[in-house]
Amino acid sequence: MKHRRPRYACPNYKTKQVHCFPWSSGSFGVAELTGGELKTLNMSVEVERKFLCGPDIQKKLGDIGAVCVGKCRFQDQYFDSPDFILTLNGVWLRRREGCWELKCPVTERAQRREEEGERLCTQYQEITLLPQIVAAVREVMAGQRRDGRNVQVVPKERQESDRRGQQEGEEGRPEASGEVEPKGPGNGPDDKPVDAHGDAEERAAAGLEGSAQCCAEDGGDLAWLREMNLAPFAEFTTERCSFSLAGGGEEGGVRVDLDQADFGYCVGEIEVLVPDENEVQSALQKIQRTAQRLGLTDDHKVKGKMHVYLQRYRPEHYAKLLESRRHPRITVTQRTANTTNYQANTLASEHFY
Numbered sequence: 001m002k003h004r005r006p007r008y009a010c011p012n013y014k015t016k017q018v019h020c021f022p023w024s025s026g027s028f029g030v031a032e033l034t035g036g037e038l039k040t041l042n043m044s045v046e047v048e049r050k051f052l053c054g055p056d057i058q059k060k061l062g063d064i065g066a067v068c069v070g071k072c073r074f075q076d077q078y079f080d081s082p083d084f085i086l087t088l089n090g091v092w093l094r095r096r097e098g099c100w101e102l103k104c105p106v107t108e109r110a111q112r113r114e115e116e117g118e119r120l121c122t123q124y125q126e127i128t129l130l131p132q133i134v135a136a137v138r139e140v141m142a143g144q145r146r147d148g149r150n151v152q153v154v155p156k157e158r159q160e161s162d163r164r165g166q167q168e169g170e171e172g173r174p175e176a177s178g179e180v181e182p183k184g185p186g187n188g189p190d191d192k193p194v195d196a197h198g199d200a201e202e203r204a205a206a207g208l209e210g211s212a213q214c215c216a217e218d219g220g221d222l223a224w225l226r227e228m229n230l231a232p233f234a235e236f237t238t239e240r241c242s243f244s245l246a247g248g249g250e251e252g253g254v255r256v257d258l259d260q261a262d263f264g265y266c267v268g269e270i271e272v273l274v275p276d277e278n279e280v281q282s283a284l285q286k287i288q289r290t291a292q293r294l295g296l297t298d299d300h301k302v303k304g305k306m307h308v309y310l311q312r313y314r315p316e317h318y319a320k321l322l323e324s325r326r327h328p329r330i331t332v333t334q335r336t337a338n339t340t341n342y343q344a345n346t347l348a349s350e351h352f353y
């Protein structure tokens with residue numbers, strides 16, 4: 001059966017409301033995820049552990065009291081410059097069903113934590129308001145281009161304009177994007193992955209122009225992308241089944257996603273979202289405990305969808321990321337949660353899982 005995409009708000013529990021559909025019936029509903037106490041966050045730290053799903057994963061989830069809180073399908077487009085400035089800086093710019101999101105490296109302290117004991121987990125800072133995203137991206141791009149190396153601390157006036165931008169963003173966040181048939185790279189050897197840094201025709205084919213039509217959040221104004229020469233380098237659709245562990249304390253706020261990407265890769269993810277870095281430790285404990293209860297035995301980081309996508313379809317980009325991992329040299333700026341300050345952090349290899 002062919003499904004039409006639902007009209008989405010962000011299919012993202014960070015905004016609490018997720019538009020979901022039961023695959024079996026093909027009709028759509030709206031589910032309030034029971035991510036419970038999670039507020040609508042503009043910035044947060046995502047702590048996660050990926051795992052490979054066995055055939056009995058749903059049963060195991062049921063056994064530990066996890067409740068299915070929604071199924072949904074969403075399309076992701078990832079953007080970068082032709083020389084991969086963002087991703088080589090560990091910064092991942094994504095548009096998911098019309099909503100922009102930026103994943104940035106966490107602070108050095110958190111990186112050390114990851115190195116020291118929590119190798120199976122990854123941490124990312126997330127920004128979800130467009131004005132802040134544009135400011136952060138602009139800074140990474142400018143810093144990189146200025147001296148070919150790193151990014152500087154944000155000036156005070158930027159902080160002020162960010163504050164204004166945040167207010168505007170909060171007032172103007174739209175409800176829905178347009179309906180577009182999902183499209184992914186497919187599974188066949190002839191399927192061409194997205195590479196929008198070619199000519200205009202290629203850009204259109206890759207969805208940059210097309211996506212302007214369905215972009216809810218930016219009112220279709222993609223000038224900032226053009227200005228920084230950012231274009232999609234990956235595009236795929238994911239079918240997701242989300243589970244939540246009820247209760248407060250040790251289990252509260254734990255979410256488990258089972259993802260199936262349209263290029264034929266399945267991966268699970270235990271995720272806890274916290275408002276700032278101070279709560280990362282407790283998030284790690286929750287994740288570890290959930291992993292134990294699920295009987296996960298992975299002893300190395302499991303690849304995410306993007307990793308597999310790049311490996312398969314964007315080998316040049318993938319090789320550059322590997323290379324940057326071997327020779328970390330870039331410094332990026334990272335916005336601290338709930339403030340408009342930036343910090344300079346050394347970005348090392350941990351952002352490559």
Ligand SMILES: Cc1ncc(C[n+]2csc(CCOP(=O)(O)OP(=O)(O)OP(=O)(O)O)c2C)c(N)n1
Pocket residue numbers: 090092103124269271304305306307308310318321351352353
């Ligand atoms: C080769 C390579 N692959 C992946 C990375 C890291 N990376 C790539 S994309 C990316 C951002 C999104 O990754 P992920 O959390 O795996 O996606 P998803 O589960 O769909 O997002 P959610 O719904 O949880 O917000 C990262 C961190 C890297 N540095 N290098």
